[in-house]
Amino acid sequence: MCKSKEHCVLKTRELYQCNRCHHQTSLTTGTIMESTKLSFKTWFLAMFLMTQTKNGISALELSRQLGISYNASWRLKHKLMQVMKERDDSHPLTDDVQIDDAYWGGEKHGGKRSQGSENKHPFVAAVQTNDDGHPQYMRLSMVTRFRKKELELWAQKHLAGSPC
Numbered sequence: 001m002c003k004s005k006e007h008c009v010l011k012t013r014e015l016y017q018c019n020r021c022h023h024q025t026s027l028t029t030g031t032i033m034e035s036t037k038l039s040f041k042t043w044f045l046a047m048f049l050m051t052q053t054k055n056g057i058s059a060l061e062l063s064r065q066l067g068i069s070y071n072a073s074w075r076l077k078h079k080l081m082q083v084m085k086e087r088d089d090s091h092p093l094t095d096d097v098q099i100d101d102a103y104w105g106g107e108k109h110g111g112k113r114s115q116g117s118e119n120k121h122p123f124v125a126a127v128q129t130n131d132d133g134h135p136q137y138m139r140l141s142m143v144t145r146f147r148k149k150e151l152e153l154w155a156q157k158h159l160a161g162s163p164c
């Protein structure tokens with residue numbers, strides 16, 4: 001790229017082309033939407049549906065709501081989940097963080113309902129709050145067990161600064 005500000009728009013392919021060096025770029029270059037065949041409307045609607053459903057949305061349900069194929073919906077969902085994960089991983093929780101242990105699942109019919117139930121997954125729930133005590137960022141991380149070593153590794157990855 002030559003840093004020239006003179007460009008033209010290639011309407012047929014929705015590309016911007018530099019007048020000097022003929023480098024071509026688009027609005028989605030370098031984003032997760034790069035070379036997508038889906039419309040922006042579909043992407044933003046997917047983001048809305050994924051963030052507004054209480055229990056998460058399956059790729060199948062997403063494909064129905066968006067009117068796209070299951071494969072397209074699956075790829076879309078995983079791209080969005082990946083960038084959310086990358087964002088979380090690059091911003092550890094800081095300042096006031098409240099942490100609790102919790103179990104997910106464990107209501108399998110006919111199974112045991114104790115803490116040792118095979119279907120129950122332990123996870124760490126952490127919330128960063130502001131001065132007013134309002135939640136800002138959260139982290140829900142599956143762990144194999146609530147062991148000191150594992151929680152130390154979790155803290156190193158998800159909390160800013162060293163754990164006390």
Ligand SMILES: [Zn+2]
Pocket residue numbers: 001002003004018019020021022023
């Ligand atoms: Zn150029």
